[in-house]
Structure formats: C-alpha cells, structure tokens
Amino acid sequence: MAGLGFEETELRLGLPGGSNEAEEAAAAVRSSGKRGYAETIDLVLKLEPASAAAPPSEDDEEVADGVAEAQPSPAAADGQLKRSPSQCSVVTAAQPDADPEKPRAPKAQAVGWPPVRSFRRNMLAATAERGGAALVKVSMDGAPYLRKVDMGTYKSYQELSKALEKMFSSFTIGNDCSQAQGMTGMNESKLVDLLNGSDYVPTYEDKDGDWMLVGDVPWEMFVASCKRLRIMKGSEAIGLAPRAMEKCKSRS
Amino acid sequence: RKQKDNDTASLSTPSSPDALPAAAASPRAPPARASRRVASPGPATARAAPMGRGGARDGAAAAPPWHSLPDEVLEHAFSFLPAAADRGAAAAVCHGWLGAERRSRRRLAVANCYAAAPRDAVDRFPSVRAAEVKGKPHFADFGLVPPAWGAEAAPWVAAAADGWPLLEELSFKRMVVTDECLEMIASSFRNFQVLRLVSCEGFSTAGLAAITEGCRNLRELDLQENYIEDCSSHWLSYFPESFTSLETLNFSCLEGEVNFAVLERLVSRCRNLKTLKLNNAIPLDKVASLLRKAPQLVELGTGKFSAEYHSDLFAKLEAAFAGCKSLRRLSGAWDAVPDYLPAFYCVCEGLTSLNLSYATVRGPELIKFISRCKNLQQLWVMDLIEDHGLAVVAGSCSKLQELRVFPSDPFGAGQVLLTERGLVDVSASCPMLESVLYFCGQMTNEALITIAKNRPNFTCFRLCILEPRTPDYVTRESLDAGFSAIVESCKGLRRLSVSGLLTDLVFKSIGANGNCLEMLSIAFAGNSDLGLHYILSGCKTLKKLEIRDCPFGNKPLLANAAKLETMRSLWMSSCSLTLGACRQLAEKMPRLTVEIMNDPGRTCPVESLPDDSPVETLYVYRTIAGPRSDTPDYVQIV
Numbered sequence: 001m002a003g004l005g006f007e008e009t010e011l012r013l014g015l016p017g018g019s020n021e022a023e024e025a026a027a028a029v030r031s032s033g034k035r036g037y038a039e040t041i042d043l044v045l046k047l048e049p050a051s052a053a054a055p056p057s058e059d060d061e062e063v064a065d066g067v068a069e070a071q072p073s074p075a076a077a078d079g080q081l082k083r084s085p086s087q088c089s090v091v092t093a094a095q096p097d098a099d100p101e102k103p104r105a106p107k108a109q110a111v112g113w114p115p116v117r118s119f120r121r122n123m124l125a126a127t128a129e130r131g132g133a134a135l136v137k138v139s140m141d142g143a144p145y146l147r148k149v150d151m152g153t154y155k156s157y158q159e160l161s162k163a164l165e166k167m168f169s170s171f172t173i174g175n176d177c178s179q180a181q182g183m184t185g186m187n188e189s190k191l192v193d194l195l196n197g198s199d200y201v202p203t204y205e206d207k208d209g210d211w212m213l214v215g216d217v218p219w220e221m222f223v224a225s226c227k228r229l230r231i232m233k234g235s236e237a238i239g240l241a242p243r244a245m246e247k248c249k250s251r252s
Numbered sequence: 253r254k255q256k257d258n259d260t261a262s263l264s265t266p267s268s269p270d271a272l273p274a275a276a277a278s279p280r281a282p283p284a285r286a287s288r289r290v291a292s293p294g295p296a297t298a299r300a301a302p303m304g305r306g307g308a309r310d311g312a313a314a315a316p317p318w319h320s321l322p323d324e325v326l327e328h329a330f331s332f333l334p335a336a337a338d339r340g341a342a343a344a345v346c347h348g349w350l351g352a353e354r355r356s357r358r359r360l361a362v363a364n365c366y367a368a369a370p371r372d373a374v375d376r377f378p379s380v381r382a383a384e385v386k387g388k389p390h391f392a393d394f395g396l397v398p399p400a401w402g403a404e405a406a407p408w409v410a411a412a413a414d415g416w417p418l419l420e421e422l423s424f425k426r427m428v429v430t431d432e433c434l435e436m437i438a439s440s441f442r443n444f445q446v447l448r449l450v451s452c453e454g455f456s457t458a459g460l461a462a463i464t465e466g467c468r469n470l471r472e473l474d475l476q477e478n479y480i481e482d483c484s485s486h487w488l489s490y491f492p493e494s495f496t497s498l499e500t501l502n503f504s505c506l507e508g509e510v511n512f513a514v515l516e517r518l519v520s521r522c523r524n525l526k527t528l529k530l531n532n533a534i535p536l537d538k539v540a541s542l543l544r545k546a547p548q549l550v551e552l553g554t555g556k557f558s559a560e561y562h563s564d565l566f567a568k569l570e571a572a573f574a575g576c577k578s579l580r581r582l583s584g585a586w587d588a589v590p591d592y593l594p595a596f597y598c599v600c601e602g603l604t605s606l607n608l609s610y611a612t613v614r615g616p617e618l619i620k621f622i623s624r625c626k627n628l629q630q631l632w633v634m635d636l637i638e639d640h641g642l643a644v645v646a647g648s649c650s651k652l653q654e655l656r657v658f659p660s661d662p663f664g665a666g667q668v669l670l671t672e673r674g675l676v677d678v679s680a681s682c683p684m685l686e687s688v689l690y691f692c693g694q695m696t697n698e699a700l701i702t703i704a705k706n707r708p709n710f711t712c713f714r715l716c717i718l719e720p721r722t723p724d725y726v727t728r729e730s731l732d733a734g735f736s737a738i739v740e741s742c743k744g745l746r747r748l749s750v751s752g753l754l755t756d757l758v759f760k761s762i763g764a765n766g767n768c769l770e771m772l773s774i775a776f777a778g779n780s781d782l783g784l785h786y787i788l789s790g791c792k793t794l795k796k797l798e799i800r801d802c803p804f805g806n807k808p809l810l811a812n813a814a815k816l817e818t819m820r821s822l823w824m825s826s827c828s829l830t831l832g833a834c835r836q837l838a839e840k841m842p843r844l845t846v847e848i849m850n851d852p853g854r855t856c857p858v859e860s861l862p863d864d865s866p867v868e869t870l871y872v873y874r875t876i877a878g879p880r881s882d883t884p885d886y887v888q889i890v
Contacts, residue, residue, distance in 0.1 A: 110720065
C-alpha cells in the first residue's frame, strides 16, 4: 500500500483497518477491536507513551500540538467542566498488533466503542469516579442510625479510624443499654480502643458483596473496593475477633 | 450545481423529476400567486400542458374540476396530510400541487442541515411554523467526529429570523447552538413557543436566560443531553412573574444549581405544566415539595439523588406521589437508594414510560418496583437489572413496546451482567414489543432465531454485543444465522444494528430481506467488498448507512454510486477506501457531497495526494446546496 510512503511528511489519512481482511475473517475469537483509530489518530489521541507498534517517532514532535488540542478527557470527572461531546473519553489502544499471548491487563478499547453516547459515558464515568471516593454508609451495631463518610477525604486507615471514632462517640458515652460492653468511663483512649479493642471489629463490604476485615489491603485498594462499612460487635465476629485484635494492635 | 427546481419537491423525500416541468420561479422570487394565475394555460390544452389553476375562473367549463382546484382548496386538503412523506408525495404530483403544498407547509424536518441551504428552505416553505434541523452524523455521538466539524445552527436561525417571523417551534439535534443563536431566537419570533435542543453544544446558561426572558409565549423548553456551560446566570429567574404558559420544562442535563425558590414559584403559577425534568442539583425533599405544587404532572424527571434513608422524607415523598394521579412517565438518575423506591409504588400502575437508564439501582427492590408497573410501554434500564430482572419484566409488563438496556460498565472488567436470556424472555412474553436496544455480553444464534420467531413485529432491533467480533458463545460460529433470522422474520424492520462475529453472508440476507430498512449500523463485521455490495444493491428503502471498522473497499461503493443519491447519508470509517475512489464518486455524482476526514491538527491539501492514499473516514450525503463552506481543516470535500 502506497500509504506507507507518506507517513513521514504528508497528510496521513490513515491506514484503514481492513488491510488484514483474511486474518479477520479467519479469526474466530479475536477479542480485538482494540485497534481503535488508525495509527495516525492513535498518535494524536493516545494518552499513553508510544508503544512498539506506533508509527515513526519523528512525527511525535509535530503532533505535540495535535495531542494538546485533541486530548480527550479520561473519566470526565477530574474537575474538567467543559466537555465537548466530540472529544473521545476513551483511551485509544496504541498497540494494534499486540502479542495475543500477552495477557491484556488494562483493557484497551476501540474509539467510540461500545456505542454509548458521550453524554452517557461521561455520566457513568462521573458516577464511577464518585463511586471510588464515594459516600459510604457506616453502621455500628447497636447504633440507632447509620452515618456516611466520604472515603476520599481520608488518606489512611488511621485517619478513617479517627473519624469513625468521632462519629460514633455519642453512642458509646455513658450508654448503659447499648451493647458497648466494657466501655465504662469514657475518654479519648477508650475511643481509640473502640476500633482496636476486642469488642468491635471494623468490616467492610467489597464490590463482590463479601464482608471483609478492614486493614488487610493497601489503603487505595481498600477505598476503591469498599462499598459500605460495618463496625461489627465483637461477639458477632466469631472467629474473626482474635485475629482482628492482633491485626489492629499491630497496625497502631 | 443548483438543481433545486428539478430536485426534491420536499427536502426529505427523493425527487421525481419526471413529474415536474422546470419551475419558472427562481428561489428568491416572491411567492407569485397572482402571476401564476395569469400565466396558467387555457383549459383546452390542460391535459397536455402543465396543470393550471383557477381554471374555473378562466372560463374553463370543459376541464374536470379537480384539474383546476383553487389554491385554497388544495391547501385545505393538504392540511390533512401532516406526515412529511405524504406532503412530499402530493407535491410531486404536478406543478400546481407543488406550489400549493409548499406554500402551506407548516412543519419542516431537515434531517441533514447540509442537504439544503437555510435560505432556500425558508424561501421554498414560507409558512413554516415548526422546524427541526439535525446536524452532525450519528457517529458523532460516540466521539468519532472531532470538534468544530460544523453543523452550526446560526445560519438556520438567521434565515428563519428573516423568513419565518411567525415561527413557533424550533428543534435542533447534534448541532452547535451558540448564545447568540438563542438571543436571536428570543428576539425574532414574537410567538415563539417551543425550543427543543438535543445533543447540542456551544451555549451557556446566559443563552437560556435570553430565552426565558424574551419568549413571552414559551410553552416548552426541552433540553436533552446537551453540553451547557454554566455561567451561573440565573436563567430561571428571567421568566417574568406574569409568565404562566409553560407546559414542558426539561433541564436535566444542566449541571449547575438553580434557584429553588424561583423554580417553585414558577411551577406553582404554571398550571398547565405537564412535563418537569429536574437536574441532579435538586435534592429529594425538594422534589416532594414541587410535586405538591404540581400534582397535575404527566412526566417527571427527578434528576439525580442520593439520600440516606429517613422515614419522614420517605413519608413526604410517598404522600406527594400519591397526589399525582396523572403521572405517566418517570425518569431520573437515582444513585442506588433502593429504600425510596416504595415511595413511588402508588404511581407504578399508571406509568407508561420508565427511564432508569441513569439509575444505578439494582437488586430486588428495582425488580419489585418495575414489576408493579403493569402498564409500562417503554422501559429504559441499565444491565444491572440482569437476566432474572428481565424475566420478571417479561412476566409483569405485557404491554411493553420498547425496551432499551444500557451497559453500566461499558469499558469495565467485562463482567457479564446480561446475556441473551433476558432478551429471549422479554420477546417471548411481550407481544407488543417492537423496539429494542440491547447491550449484552454474549449471544447465540439459537437465541436470535427464537427471538425472531417470537417477535416478527420488530420495527427497530439494535443489538450491541460489547466485545467486537464475538461469536456465538456456544457453537463458536458467526452470528449470521441469528441476524438473518431477524431480517427474514421481521418484515417491517426499519432500523437495525448488528454486532458480534459476522461474515458477508449476513449482509446478503439483510440486502435481500430488508425491504423496509431505513437505517443500518454495522461495526467490525464482514469479510470483503461483497458485504457492502449486498447492502447497497439491496435494501430498497435504505436512508442511512453507517459503517465502521469493516473490510469494505472501493468497488461496491463505485458500483452502487447511484444508490447513494437515494439515501440521506453514508458514513464509513476505518474501512478500506482510497482517495481515488472518493474522487471518482464525487465526479460521478454531482449531487452528493463527498467529505473526507483527516487527522485534526494536520492539514495538507488533499489535491496533492495520490489516488491510492487510504481514507480513514468518509461521509457522503446528498444535497441540493452544493459543497459546504464551513469545513474545518481536517475535513476535505472531494
């Protein structure tokens, strides 16, 4: 195809995707469609550094301004208010000829596929983003109502722990009929013990709906997968509590 | 290039040049009713010559009356033909009818803003009261068209301001509408009543303020999925206190806050308000209070809310909804708070339309809610409903006509939430189902064949299997058999989108059986030129064809060039086209505009490139206006 000769200097109208018809027809299951735009558009729109399959690198400088102006916004909720619907919010795969054996961990997508309207895509992205740093419900066994915390405002388990203590202090101060056994004579240190002590075990529900012990995974991973929190009464966390106590104590 | 007179009688139907003699009047001439009458030939030669009018008054006793009906009679007769296609057909009968029809036409739909020049449209149809104009190609919705492509509304607004002072309704879809446009609308049409903007961009709340302030007779302000810049202008406050004519207010796509007190007062005094769609800035308790003020609402969009469960708020909502006896359509972007769904139970029975496609609610509460909506005709949900949810829908909503299931996580880990089973169940149990948009993770030929057998009454079938080129997951074959069954069974199919692994054979079937097909969308399918050839040589009524990432080349395009003029538009991106073929096409078909899109940011005159340069994106459409002059750098007209 003569198109190759013009790559370096001339306007590149792009190599069509169909140049490998035979391949495509033969491939029964080819989870492709990762090709996205032709390579030239990849240069302009891709957000990742040029991969092996990218066209000659001398184009990269020329294209710099093209990249700047055509830069799509990944999940539109990164504070960018002005979103033109014509800007793709999908990362273009810059590796059309990726090794099929290599496990494709970050899923590369074709531009504009699946055909979901930009407006809807942005809404979903905003929700997902919010979902990552979401308002998460926190329940404490025995408390009359739940609370919500914004996970995004904390940087570590420590901070979260402090915040939760503040929130639930009202339930544990001088509350004889609550299940706060062993919590006599409330003071700061007792509050700290609230979560680290044997009576309460902080657990969370993850994306799969499983109830997990707080503290096992790195903070960021925890925030991303946490859907709600439950401060479980020790007596309910049978089998969990002793281990929890160990972990909590080692965490301080 | 201007062959307007021999061309389309109306802007949206194909031409039938044989029926019309060359028109005498130029587009700019004033509607010359008087002069036509004088010029009409005598009745004795009426049969052979162009049909005259007013024959009776000219003393034509011999001519049968219907040959020479006065304009008023014709126009009155045509007023019973609201459908554009019928009016177009009537106008193509003869010169007299053409004149009467075009002068009396009240509604104009311009499906491609570049198919005709705005001034020509205004001159040809001087009595238009309602106009709808669509701009960018459909694939612009999915980000395949870079910014600044065109489709500016300004020329249309300017022409309308000049030629249609009595304009009442204006609707723009996929166009660039600026604040200046809105200001011009507000100041040019004294009886302006309806503004509808769908998937548009380029304007801000300042423009909206011009509308609310200037349009004293406004009945509908309908903003759907637009990108509106928030200038913090209190556009809602510009409605005068004396203003009470509002019937539809939809600002669901607006991001910013609105003054709630102003909204409440507006809702209170507009007693004819039927449709109210709020944005996500309005919290749940405010929704309750608005409902109390407007219990006559027929359509409600709650915007997005995420509220913790409070029993008193629940009670408020429940009471408010109980008062809305007329509520038929419900939508909103609910953020997964199933606890509040029971508050809506009292309206479920009356609902005909439910749009939860932005709601991330899932689980049994969602399903329970939908199952109570026994009279539902239209249901839009996310795939969070899953197969078992759709099975419940199938059992409960026997009147369902339209189902759309959107992907909640289109780019995600590929966890398959929805399979073919959901669609099979719904198609089996909902006898009136005729329109489907379905995003799912897997499909089989058997399922499609079953669906086709169950529902031969489909008019719109759009299936999107999320992963391109996915085969039948049981047999590992292509889905040719399944989609063929659909087109063979659904004789009235007007719109079809295919996906999954498909060979040329499916297009043979579509070409042969798609006799009512008007719009076809193809992606990652086919093996060779044959596929495209089958489509273009079949599908007699095809209007819009959009193709991406298919191995279709030049030959079928050139072989079926004439077909393209019977269609509204053709989009082909990431196929196997070359520049030479596009040049040939443009030369062969002067009434088509052949547009080629290049890399934004890199410009080079296309004239200098050789014929075998590959073409990434081709957009071809018929037009009577000649090539457009507002192309950005990256678009070249061949």
